Amino acid sequence: MNVQLPDALNLLCPIIAAMAPGDIIGIISRVLHILSAIILVGGLFYIRSILFPAGVDACYAGRRQIWAKWVGMATAFLLLSGIYNVIIIFGDAKADGVKIPVTYHILLTVKLLLAFLVMFIAAILAGKTEAADRFRGNMRKWLNIGWLAAMAIIVIAAVLRTMH
Numbered sequence: 001m002n003v004q005l006p007d008a009l010n011l012l013c014p015i016i017a018a019m020a021p022g023d024i025i026g027i028i029s030r031v032l033h034i035l036s037a038i039i040l041v042g043g044l045f046y047i048r049s050i051l052f053p054a055g056v057d058a059c060y061a062g063r064r065q066i067w068a069k070w071v072g073m074a075t076a077f078l079l080l081s082g083i084y085n086v087i088i089i090f091g092d093a094k095a096d097g098v099k100i101p102v103t104y105h106i107l108l109t110v111k112l113l114l115a116f117l118v119m120f121i122a123a124i125l126a127g128k129t130e131a132a133d134r135f136r137g138n139m140r141k142w143l144n145i146g147w148l149a150a151m152a153i154i155v156i157a158a159v160l161r162t163m164h
C-alpha cells in the first residue's frame, strides 16, 4: 500500500495526541540515545574496519576536529538520555511497587563502565594532546578494545530491556 504523507500524518496525530507528555519525552530520549550510540559506535567501526587499514593518517582525512565535535555531542546526549532512562526506569518500578532484580543493577553498572571506556577511547583517539598522540600510536589496540566494549554494551542493553 502506498501511504501518502497526509494519510500518514492523519494516522500519527491521534496516536501522538493520546500520549502523555512523559511518553513523548521517553520516545525523544530513546531516539537520542540510539542515534548517539549509532554515531559513536558506527564511527569507531568505520575508522577501525575501513580507514585504519590505510594508516593512522587516513583515519580522519585531516578532519579530526570535526569528528572530535561529533564524539563530544554523541557522548553528551548518551549521558543525558541514559541518566533520564535510569531515572524513569527506577521511578516507574518504584511507583508500580516492582522490585528490580539485582542482576539488572549489576548488568547496568557493567554497561555504564563499558560506556565510559568507549567514550574515553573515542575521545582520546580524536584528541589533540600529546596523550592523544600516544594513544594513536596504538590505534589498532584501542579501536579493537573500543569495538569489543561497544558490542558488549549492545548485548547487555538488549538483555536489560527484558528485565523490567
Ligand code: HEM
Residues within 6 Å of the ligand: 030, 033, 034, 037, 040, 041, 078, 079, 081, 082, 083, 085, 086, 089, 112, 114, 115, 116, 118, 119, 150, 153, 154, 157, 158, 160, 161, 162, 164
Ligand atoms: C557508548 C555508550 C552507550 C551505548 C553504545 C549505549 C547503547 C544503548 C542501547 C543500544 C540501548 C537500547 C536502547 C533501546 O532498546 O531503547 C541502551 C539502553 C539504555 N542505556 Fe545506554 N548506551 C550507552 C551509554 C549509556 C549511559 C552513559 C547510560 C547512563 C548514564 C546508559 C543508560 C541506558 C539505560 C538505562 C538503558 C535502558 C536499559 C533498559 O531497557 O532497561 N547508556 N543503551
